[in-house]
Amino acid sequence: MTKTRQDLIQHIERAEQLYAANLYSHLSSHITTVQEHFEQLNETDYARFYRIVMLYICAFEDLNMPVMESYLEALESLNEVQASDYELLCSHYQHCQESVYKKAVVAFPYNDTLHLHYALKLKHEKRFTDAILILKYILECYPALTEVRFLLHEVQSEYLQILCDTDEAADYKAILGLASATHNLDILKGLQLDDQLDQESQSLVHIQLALWNNKSAEIAKLWKNEWKLLDLTPSTRYLLADYAKTFMRYDLVAQMLRAPKTPDFPEENFKNFEQYKAYMQGLADSGWQLAQHHYLLVGNSAYYHTGNEKIFNICVTQGLAQNPNNPLLLVLKAHYFYAKEDYNQTGAAYHEAFKNGLRLSEYLFYLLEVNNRIKNWQGILNIVEQFHKGQTPTLKTLFFQAQALVNLQQHDAALKVINEALQDFPHPMHSYAPWLYSMRMDYHKKNQNYTAFLEDLNEEIYFYKIGDNDYCQTINSGVEALLEKGDYQECYKYAIYNHEQDKLYPHLYPVLHWLCFYDFLITKPDYLEDVTTADLVETPTSFIDYRNNGFLHWILGDNKSGANALYEASKLASNTTYYLKLALECANEGYDDSQSLQLSKTIKNQFPEIRDWHLDLNYAELLKKEKHYTAAYNAYWDLIQSYLEASFFGFPKDEYNLLARALKECALGMENKSEYHKYNAMLLSKDQPNKNLLKEQQTYADQHYKDDLFLRHNLLESNSLLDIEMTEAEKDELLQIKSLITASYFV
Numbered sequence: 001m002t003k004t005r006q007d008l009i010q011h012i013e014r015a016e017q018l019y020a021a022n023l024y025s026h027l028s029s030h031i032t033t034v035q036e037h038f039e040q041l042n043e044t045d046y047a048r049f050y051r052i053v054m055l056y057i058c059a060f061e062d063l064n065m066p067v068m069e070s071y072l073e074a075l076e077s078l079n080e081v082q083a084s085d086y087e088l089l090c091s092h093y094q095h096c097q098e099s100v101y102k103k104a105v106v107a108f109p110y111n112d113t114l115h116l117h118y119a120l121k122l123k124h125e126k127r128f129t130d131a132i133l134i135l136k137y138i139l140e141c142y143p144a145l146t147e148v149r150f151l152l153h154e155v156q157s158e159y160l161q162i163l164c165d166t167d168e169a170a171d172y173k174a175i176l177g178l179a180s181a182t183h184n185l186d187i188l189k190g191l192q193l194d195d196q197l198d199q200e201s202q203s204l205v206h207i208q209l210a211l212w213n214n215k216s217a218e219i220a221k222l223w224k225n226e227w228k229l230l231d232l233t234p235s236t237r238y239l240l241a242d243y244a245k246t247f248m249r250y251d252l253v254a255q256m257l258r259a260p261k262t263p264d265f266p267e268e269n270f271k272n273f274e275q276y277k278a279y280m281q282g283l284a285d286s287g288w289q290l291a292q293h294h295y296l297l298v299g300n301s302a303y304y305h306t307g308n309e310k311i312f313n314i315c316v317t318q319g320l321a322q323n324p325n326n327p328l329l330l331v332l333k334a335h336y337f338y339a340k341e342d343y344n345q346t347g348a349a350y351h352e353a354f355k356n357g358l359r360l361s362e363y364l365f366y367l368l369e370v371n372n373r374i375k376n377w378q379g380i381l382n383i384v385e386q387f388h389k390g391q392t393p394t395l396k397t398l399f400f401q402a403q404a405l406v407n408l409q410q411h412d413a414a415l416k417v418i419n420e421a422l423q424d425f426p427h428p429m430h431s432y433a434p435w436l437y438s439m440r441m442d443y444h445k446k447n448q449n450y451t452a453f454l455e456d457l458n459e460e461i462y463f464y465k466i467g468d469n470d471y472c473q474t475i476n477s478g479v480e481a482l483l484e485k486g487d488y489q490e491c492y493k494y495a496i497y498n499h500e501q502d503k504l505y506p507h508l509y510p511v512l513h514w515l516c517f518y519d520f521l522i523t524k525p526d527y528l529e530d531v532t533t534a535d536l537v538e539t540p541t542s543f544i545d546y547r548n549n550g551f552l553h554w555i556l557g558d559n560k561s562g563a564n565a566l567y568e569a570s571k572l573a574s575n576t577t578y579y580l581k582l583a584l585e586c587a588n589e590g591y592d593d594s595q596s597l598q599l600s601k602t603i604k605n606q607f608p609e610i611r612d613w614h615l616d617l618n619y620a621e622l623l624k625k626e627k628h629y630t631a632a633y634n635a636y637w638d639l640i641q642s643y644l645e646a647s648f649f650g651f652p653k654d655e656y657n658l659l660a661r662a663l664k665e666c667a668l669g670m671e672n673k674s675e676y677h678k679y680n681a682m683l684l685s686k687d688q689p690n691k692n693l694l695k696e697q698q699t700y701a702d703q704h705y706k707d708d709l710f711l712r713h714n715l716l717e718s719n720s721l722l723d724i725e726m727t728e729a730e731k732d733e734l735l736q737i738k739s740l741i742t743a744s745y746f747v
Contacts, residue, residue: 009045012045015030019059055088063095069096072085083114093124103273115135116135123155128159139152143289143292143293157182185212223256237256253300253305260290261287263322264287265283295322298311320333326356331349334349350363350370360391377404380400395432401417402418406442414443418443431463440456441456448575448578457474457481461475476505479498488522492516495515510535510552513531513551535552542572546565550586559592560595563590563595564583566580566582567583600615611642613646616643620638624669629668629670632669633667639659710741
């Protein structure tokens with residue numbers, strides 16, 4: 001069946017779609033169809049078809065390099081060849097002809113991928129000097145390509161080993177250069193004894209060995225006392241400046257570096273590979289990258305150490321004038337705007353750095369810091385998600401993710417991230433681990449899980465030196481947690497420790513004073529000044545204001561104001577019920593029954609889950625005191641039914657039984673005669689009843705049961721049998737009742 005050109009174009013388009021979707025097995029039928037009717041295509045369609053065939057061969061068939069090269073030549077003849085076409089062949093560096101690389105890099109002199117593949121081929125063929133040249137050239141153009149820097153180190157190390165292992169005499173300068181570049185201490189030690197070394201080379205060897213065998217403080221002394229007086233090569237000075245930067249000794253960087261030389265650029269005029277190779281060598285030797293690196297080091301010194309904005313601006317301006325696309329200088333520029341809190345310019349500089357070679361991971365890290373500063377929590381989550389798609393999660397990304405989730409009130413999701421970070425990652429001393437522990441402590445505190453809180457507190461302080469600011473700050477958070485836990489002895493230990501270090505937060509001093517006032521086991525230190533009304537916050541607005549005022553009023557004896565302040569604090573606290581119970585206790589100590597009753601009702605109605613025996617008993621007692629007898633009677637019965645064990649085994653079974661007496665008193669107040677007699681009889685139901693209760697029952701019977709002769713007789717008879725002192729009237733009354741009963745019932 002004959003195919004039209006349009007039919008074939010559709011087959012090509014479908015083949016491109018299948019390749020993009022990684023559905024390689026369906027490609028061949030479309031390609032075969034086009035090949036069978038190839039004559040229907042126009043010359044303008046050829047390049048598109050050749051390209052999809054090349055992609056298909058690389059992805060699905062055994063590599064046939066001659067065929068691939070023939071398609072590439074066809075594209076070249078059509079003047080349609082693209083960098084990606086060369087990249088496809090050059091990626092197979094063990095099979096691709098060198099002539100292809102030479103054409104490719106001349107055609108696309110700033111394509112880092114093509115140059116990297118060429119360097120790999122040269123390394124594979126042991127042509128180390130050419131490979132090193134290519135890699136140095138790439139780094140001149142793209143100084144942020146870390147993977148190229150790693151490959152350069154690998155090539156230099158392999159070449160150095162070959163030079164050292166050969167029986168032939170090797171150039172000592174080449175060996176010294178390679179040993180310095182790869183930090184090969186063994187070979188550098190050997191070079192110390194080489195009498196071919198000139199003075200500058202000897203200094204370089206000596207300094208390098210000192211750098212790797214001494215502490216940074218010792219290196220700083222050597223610089224000040226010895227090395228700064230020597231005539232050092234620029235490479236040696238850069239070595240020292242890089243070392244100082246690594247240890248954040250930016251005070252030394254500016255001393256180690258002189259003004260950078262102006263780069264000597266080669267002419268960008270080449271037509272063949274030999275001319276291009278000369279251009280690469282000229283650019284690698286021009287000092288272009290060293291000049292940029294110089295500005296970067298001094299600029300960082302000005303930014304991090306001296307704060308000299310003039311020097312900083314000179315470094316950024318002149319460095320970017322050398323190379324406006326240097327991503328590291330663009331990052332330094334972003335740091336400047338970040339310090340100025342100009343976050344739009346900061347973001348723009350980071351974007352520009354990323355466009356010019358800054359690694360994605362570093363770019364995203366910087367964006368995390370910017371979004372954190374502007375509190376764009378959703379933006380942080382989006383950045384972390386993007387990072388985790390292509391990179392392994394890190395402690396830093398998980399920290400920012402957890403922090404964003406906390407600020408978006410997604411606490412349970414944040415806890416999962418925190419747990420992952422603290423369980424699955426190493427935690428060096430200088431890491432995000434203590435901050436993650438701190439976030440998890442906040443979670444536990446909100447959920448009143450104080451045991452877990454204190455476990456994490458002990459984990460966090462492990463990262464700090466005992467007594468330093470971070471250590472004491474964490475101890476301060478423990479003071480509040482232990483207070484709300486009710487462990488006042490331990491809370492006092494934390495608070496007094498920080499007080500003695502002069503690092504107890506000012507807002508925790510009322511807590512310390514209250515602990516000394518409230519817990520009789522704690523003695524107030526003599527050096528702790530007494531509180532006065534001057535310590536009160538006149539216009540409280542925050543939880544801390546109300547809590548502290550509550551404690552201070554309590555200490556000063558104003559329990560009503562103290563209870564009111566603690567009640568207001570409970571409304572703003574994460575542990576509302578703790579401060580409500582404290583308010584109730586403060587009111588109880590002030591004997592303000594009305595205030596105590598109102599607080600008890602609030603607890604009972606709004607927070608029934610925290611009810612316990614003591615709270616419910618206190619509530620019933622308050623109702624009785626306020627003469628709400630019916631409510632009190634019901635509250636006592638609810639108490640008995642809710643806490644059976646405490647009710648039946650917590651009190652003596654005699655006339656002093658608290659619950660029976662309370663129910664009797666409520667019945668009396670309710671004027672419920674049958675209930676009153678029931679509970680009074682319960683209290684009298686023993687061989688030796690209480691004399692006072694017996695007299696009380698007698699009086700009540702005389703008033704309300706005058707016609708009940710047997711009741712009155714039994715009560716008076718009990719008095720006589722128990723030798724309770726009786727009046728003459730009571731004795732006469734007993735005789736009269738006996739006579740009436742005999743006459744009425746026993747005649």
